[in-house]
Amino acid sequence: MNPTATLLPRTLPWAGALALLLGAAGPVGAQTTPPTQPPAGTLAASQVATGPWTLQRAIDYALEHNLTVRQNQLTAENGSAVLRQSKAALLPTANLNGSQTWNYGQSVNPLTFEFQNQTTRSNNFSGATQVTLFQGFQLRNTIKRNTLDYQASLGDIQKSRNDLSLNIASQFLQLVLSEELIRSNQARLNSTQQQVERTQKLLKAGSVAESNLLDSQAQLASDELSVITAQNQRDIARLQLMQLMNLDEASQGGFQIQVPELADPDEQAPLSEDPAATYQTALTLLPEIKTAELRVRSAEATVDVARGAYLPRLVFGGSVFTGYSSARTVTSVGSDSTARKTTFFVEQPGGGPVIPLNVLLYQRNTTVLSQRYWDQLDQNLGRQLQFSLNIPILNGLQVRTNVQRSLIGVQQARLNAEQVRLTLRQNIQQAYADALAAQRQFGASRRQVEALTTAYRNAEIRFNNGLLNGTEFNIAKNNLATAESTMIQNKYQFIFRRKVLDFYQGRPLAL
Template sequence: MKTTFTLFRRPLVAGLGLLLLVGNVPEAHAQQRTPPAQPPAGSMQAPTPSGPWTLQAAVDYALANNLNVRQSRLSAQLADVTLLQSRAALWPTANLNGSQTWNYGTSINPLTNDFQSQTTRSNNFSANTQVTLFSGFQLRNTVKRNVLDYEAALGDIEKARNDLSLNVASAFLQTLLAQELVRTNQTRVNSTQQQVERTQVLLKAGSVAESNLIDSRAQLATDQLNVITAQNQETLARLQLAQFMNLNEAATQALEITTPPLPDPDELSLADVNPSATYQTAQAIQPEIKAADLRVQSALRNVEVARGAYYPRLFFGAGIFTGYSSARNLTVIGNDSTARRTTFYVENPNGGGITPLSVTTYQRDVSTLPQRYWDQLDNNLGRSLQFSLQVPILNGLQARTNVQRSKIAVSQAELRAEQERLLLRQNIEQAYADALAAQRQYIASKEQVESLTLAYRNAEIRFNNGLLNGTEFNIAKNNLTAAESSMIQAKYSFIFRRKVLDFYQGKSIEL
């Protein structure tokens, strides 16, 4: 979470710091604005919106179109599919098999196991099923582990949404800050332009020296440059906001945001915030903490999955088989018969030689026909039942090392969860410290602006009366400009940090 929070803080801090230079005349010429950091990649096919954007509308649009959030949703869908597959592993398996074979030359008949030398066609059909009766509870523990992984993936979606919401809020406030600095610098240009015109009149009247007019014109050029710099800052801030929102080119060019009333921070603005209480609240509701705890439970469940490899495995299977062979024939005895006369020679027992004896026999007609296809499938039908037991004895220490790796993974998950809590606490403490510093800076800057405003008015009167040269007058004006810019920066810095603290307390990000 700390990395994410730093990402949020950097655009705002960089934007506020650089935009402050718009009103700081001595440093405005030396600074060059670098392009903003690229936000998460996004599709440029979003529909073109219309109308000024509120912060809530910008956040909602970004959540619907940002690719990082979409990627988190896809990761959750993958975890859901993995969970479904692990649940389906508890069900029996069932498969149908079929084949058709042609044998040429000498081969073994697959149904009679006789050698034959002829071309035969055979079909084999089988169906089998198997169910795991016991596997060391690995299947059930895998389901429980995947349930936890899926819930953690849902937490990742919420974290991605929260990260994007804070990024959009930061860019939105940067844009508001830039717009206010543009207005402030434009007001200074108008004031300086009027001062140049007054100085010209006074110079013609002989009330002031020509050097005062030269100094006023130089100050006008500086103020105009500051306006251009502020406008560039506004353009970059709007571009960064549009990129976070994943707007297309046309919508980026037409992007306009509303300017809500933002209260000035005072001494009681942080009276209702306690870092310790905020941390306790955030710890219970932030999705990254929930996801980290779920992954610890998932790692513990994975230890049980690994330990299941120590236990024997028992399976039950059943199958059915049949087949057909074109070489299988059927002997058919017909109703017709054929008479055969057979002559036997019998030796006379009383002597006198051999006597011929004729016997007539009748034999039925026998023919060999191919056995019909469906009759073979019915006659060759076989069934089987099987129990299979696997007892692990020695498998290269795979089970032992898997258990050790899973235990180490538990320690890593616990360490990551502890780190998430530490980073969350540090982020809250940092946000509170930054908000408190911005609050103090705003109060001090406000008092400084009031004092410098009086000093500037006095200097303006003296300058118009020729009692103050242009250089001293410009110094007084630039001091007021720097104080006003510092006050504006402190105001927006406080507002963002206060919104971060509200976010950790479970409140919505609203202006």
């Protein structure tokens, strides 16, 4: 079994790719959301990508330039805007309206409501305000729900930052591992090259058979292939790290990391962490736990919003309106007058004949004019106050259906929160088991390397003296190479597993 198959938690989505890079055999287990890091400190300022990159510098740069983190920040900003809008819904609404209309032919005068057959121009102006006095507490419950959603979105930002930090640490260690494998394979290649040169001299002296030289040359070709394979893995690991960091093209050419000094697992104290205690600590630190709980409370607030539709709605409103019509006229009485002759017939007392009586009457002259614009606006001014009460009785069972759906949403949110906690506990248990196994495997691998090193030196002496053929010597050498590679990989498995456990306990990611 290749020990590199357990370098990363099986539930991490990037475990499969990294396991393949390390030469892991067999499929990676079920994948879920990776564990996240407790809230980190303030981001470092934007920095120029020059010189070797440390792990902390790579994390800071990635957090500042990663697109997923930016998307989550925009999502949180959108949630903040939604929250402000729900708070503003408690305020009264106020609107002004104005219109200008031309009527041709038969129409109704908008001010006198009389039919007329003429071309008129009219203006209507109004201002209205409205405030909701009671709406089943829906407005306040909506504010409560949106506040919880906004807080949850802030947790999503922190979770994406923590996920990215852990991914960067994983890929950084993968690059360090690749560099060490290159050095190991290059050392074996140099040793094989020297062995070929010695074998050539021994062959010329007649001390060994030609088959020994052929076997050494074949081993040299295999070692060259191992170096090239390790270099390819190093290049892929570097590329993936730069992609995670979203490094610009100008900085990719000279990208190098600062290789830290990492102690071997057997030089460190045995694992003493209690998975149960680590789980309890992680529950108080990881943002996804708090986010899941906030979304449960948000779902419960959604139920309260839906139930509020059962209650009556009381709204108070007021408006002011006025208007103007070109068809409206006024009669103007002039200062001059016109004399008019009028005849009256007067009956005689006692039944005598009717006597005509001519009387001269004076009547003032009048003129019909269109009423002035501002006079109409002043005279047509009207005001209105209104209370509106809406009592829901039957609306196609919409309210009841919405309440049932929101109750189901609460159950889904609770199950999701339980799944998040379950995944966290499983990840901690798996990380602890893998770290303990990697530490034990490293100790066994080191003892194996020590034993195979002694066997290889003995085989080399025998091979140089012609007492061992090339095939058996190459087998001894390849066994040692495999053991050394396994020991190196076990070392980095343990380092990463240990960092994962530190991560769950609130310690920063540092090498």
